[in-house]
Amino acid sequence: MDNNKLSNILFPQIEKTPADYEEIFPKRNLPPKAKVTRLGPSPTGFIHLGNLYGAFVDERLAHQSDGIFYLRIEDTDDKRYVEGAVETIISSLEFFGITFDEGATMDGHIGDYGPYYQSQRGEIYQSYIKDLLQKGLAYPCFLTEDEIGEIRAAQESEKQNPGIYGKWAVGRNLSLEEIEGNIKAGKPYVIRLKSSGSSDIENHSSFSIEDGIRGTLTMPENYQDVVILKATGIPTYHMAHVVDDHLMRTTHVIRGEEWLSSLPIHIELFDKLGFEPPIYCHTAQLMKLDDGNKRKLSKRKDPELSLDYYRSEGYLPEAVREYLLTILNSNYEEWRMANPNTTPDDFLFSAEKMSNSGALFDLNKLNDVSKDVLVKIPAKDLYIFLTGWAREFNPEILPLLDGNSDYIEKILDLGRGGKKPRKDLICGKQIFQFINYFFDDHFVIEEDYPENVSKEDATAILTNYLASYDHSDDQSQWFDKIRTIGEDLGYAAKPKDFKKNPDDFKGHVGHVSTVIRIALVGRSQSPDIWEIQQILGEDRTRSRIKSQI
RNA sequence: GGCCCUAUGGUCAAGCGGUCAAGACACCGCCCUUUCACGGCGGUAACCCGAGUUCGAUUCUCGGUAGGGUCACCA
Numbered sequence: 001m002d003n004n005k006l007s008n009i010l011f012p013q014i015e016k017t018p019a020d021y022e023e024i025f026p027k028r029n030l031p032p033k034a035k036v037t038r039l040g041p042s043p044t045g046f047i048h049l050g051n052l053y054g055a056f057v058d059e060r061l062a063h064q065s066d067g068i069f070y071l072r073i074e075d076t077d078d079k080r081y082v083e084g085a086v087e088t089i090i091s092s093l094e095f096f097g098i099t100f101d102e103g104a105t106m107d108g109h110i111g112d113y114g115p116y117y118q119s120q121r122g123e124i125y126q127s128y129i130k131d132l133l134q135k136g137l138a139y140p141c142f143l144t145e146d147e148i149g150e151i152r153a154a155q156e157s158e159k160q161n162p163g164i165y166g167k168w169a170v171g172r173n174l175s176l177e178e179i180e181g182n183i184k185a186g187k188p189y190v191i192r193l194k195s196s197g198s199s200d201i202e203n204h205s206s207f208s209i210e211d212g213i214r215g216t217l218t219m220p221e222n223y224q225d226v227v228i229l230k231a232t233g234i235p236t237y238h239m240a241h242v243v244d245d246h247l248m249r250t251t252h253v254i255r256g257e258e259w260l261s262s263l264p265i266h267i268e269l270f271d272k273l274g275f276e277p278p279i280y281c282h283t284a285q286l287m288k289l290d291d292g293n294k295r296k297l298s299k300r301k302d303p304e305l306s307l308d309y310y311r312s313e314g315y316l317p318e319a320v321r322e323y324l325l326t327i328l329n330s331n332y333e334e335w336r337m338a339n340p341n342t343t344p345d346d347f348l349f350s351a352e353k354m355s356n357s358g359a360l361f362d363l364n365k366l367n368d369v370s371k372d373v374l375v376k377i378p379a380k381d382l383y384i385f386l387t388g389w390a391r392e393f394n395p396e397i398l399p400l401l402d403g404n405s406d407y408i409e410k411i412l413d414l415g416r417g418g419k420k421p422r423k424d425l426i427c428g429k430q431i432f433q434f435i436n437y438f439f440d441d442h443f444v445i446e447e448d449y450p451e452n453v454s455k456e457d458a459t460a461i462l463t464n465y466l467a468s469y470d471h472s473d474d475q476s477q478w479f480d481k482i483r484t485i486g487e488d489l490g491y492a493a494k495p496k497d498f499k500k501n502p503d504d505f506k507g508h509v510g511h512v513s514t515v516i517r518i519a520l521v522g523r524s525q526s527p528d529i530w531e532i533q534q535i536l537g538e539d540r541t542r543s544r545i546k547s548q549i
Numbered sequence: 550g551g552c553c554c555u556a557u558g559g560u561c562a563a564g565c566g567g568u569c570a571a572g573a574c575a576c577c578g579c580c581c582u583u584u585c586a587c588g589g590c591g592g593u594a595a596c597c598c599g600a601g602u603u604c605g606a607u608u609c610u611c612g613g614u615a616g617g618g619u620c621a622c623c624a
Contacts, residue, residue: 230622237624261619357555420587479583513584
């Protein structure tokens with residue numbers, strides 16, 4: 001077989017050689033330890049928590065080492081490209097503080113290693129494939145879908161592994177004349193890698209590779225003649241990945257563990273092409289508990305997988321980032337406790353510290369982390385965030401916020417002043433529910449009075465409270481009155497007294513306050529009542545008590 | 550089914566041959582307190598199973614088991 005002739009028949013138009021591309025895309029001029037990472041989403045328009053999770057790793061690894069983080073759009077699929085998908089990807093990630101140094105942008109791309117859309121790199125791939133053909137490391141294959149189906153059926157009945165390899169790889173034996181004939185006849189074909197791995201399943205060899213997260217991995221070598229160029233002339237992911245990450249000089253490839261099983265293919269491709277493989281970091285899949293079983297987060301069933309979920313719930317991007325960091329690196333929380341006031345960027349992130357078993361997504365933990373994050377954010381900034389969030393996701397409450405900054409900021413700051421600030425606030429949706437009693441239209445009584453307070457007592461408490469109410473009382477004068485009201489009705493003035501002699505009292509001052517609290521805010525838990533009344537104003541305070549009587 | 554990855558409390562997760570097996574979230578209790586919180590202190594709760602190596606295994610090896618992934622002209 002004259003490989004040269006074959007390659008020219010198949011790719012007459014390709015003139016540039018791999019050597020040319022080596023010159024066009026020289027090694028990057030970066031500090032010795034700089035890492036070059038990339039995010040390679042396919043433009044389906046759906047970007048999820050897993051993407052963000054991976055993107056964080058990419059971003060941290062690159063920027064921590066003065067390296068480069070770039071965006072490459074992997075659109076080799078003939079599936080429909082969703083309009084606006086690239087914009088969605090970029091803006092979603094930007095919202096969470098992830099920015100690219102290079103690659104695809106809203107309106108094209110920037111950087112010297114492009115183009116960054118795989119669909120625009122056809123000639124480059126074909127040049128490498130032509131080279132492989134010349135070296136006898138690849139071949140055209142004219143097998144039809146049906147023929148492949150037959151092969152598979154035969155393999156199944158023989159209990160052989162499926163695929164095109166060994167004696168099944170009939171395309172390997174075609175003569176130049178047969179190939180030319182097929183092409184003249186207009187038969188579609190793909191290009192397959194001529195794998196040198198042993199197809200003898202009993203004793204084919206393995207190789208070891210160091211994974212950046214998992215350590216030493218032992219895998220069987222590839223023996224499949226995988227497709228590297230589809231009939232459409234577009235390369236498969238495998239080929240595109242290897243050529244691009246080499247040419248774009250990627251040093252670290254961060255991807256999900258679902259890629260682990262195609263690693264042998266990639267390693268063989270790197271080898272055949274004469275490239276140095278990058279360091280692979282295979283991340284664990286994000287999981288969810290479902291009916292007692294762990295399972296992969298799914299697009300359909302789990303709204304929390306979508307990045308939009310966090311945006312529409314009104315989580316602050318900082319909070320999500322903080323949460324992701326805690327599940328990404330086990331030592332982050334510890335570091336955070338020691339460094340509460342610095343930026344998370346100061347944390348030294350390491351791939352080795354990543355867990356290699358699937359982390360379960362924990363909304364509880366997110367909320368807890370979020371509380372800690374929000375407590376540090378000034379009311380002014382929270383207000384700005386909240387209005388922005390409402391404008392986009394909850395326009396019906398926007399009128400309550402807009403132009404009302406003084407009022408809202410006072411509310412948000414309730415109990416946050418002292419040394420031990422309250423941690424009430426989690427996300428936009430929750431914040432609004434938490435403070436909605438400040439708006440008459442949203443104020444409802446949600447809870448009943450404590451069990452040990454009779455209906456008559458409740459009415460008496462509120463009646464006396466209203467009668468003695470003086471809006472200008474300071475906090476201690478105000479509370480003394482509540483104590484007196486309670487004592488008159490048989491409630492202990494101090495919870496301790498009640499605990500010591502529970503039989504001597506109907507309850508304690510806490511129960512009395514709860515009645516007032518429910519009348520004022522509709523529930524048993526809220527910030528300090530006195531402060532709430534000061535914000536609510538005298539008229540509303542009185543009328544709410546009155547209407548409860 | 551073949552191959553690969555994984556396996557410590559309800560969840561996340563330290564550990565890397567000898568520990569009373571960290572810590573965080575959740576839960577429970579107590580304390581603080583002028584109510585609700587915050588905070589502080591404490592508690593319940595774990596090494597998947599079986600062999601082997603070893604004086605000694607959560608840790609190493611091998612088998613099971615379970616969960617996950619993957620077996621495309623999708624990425």
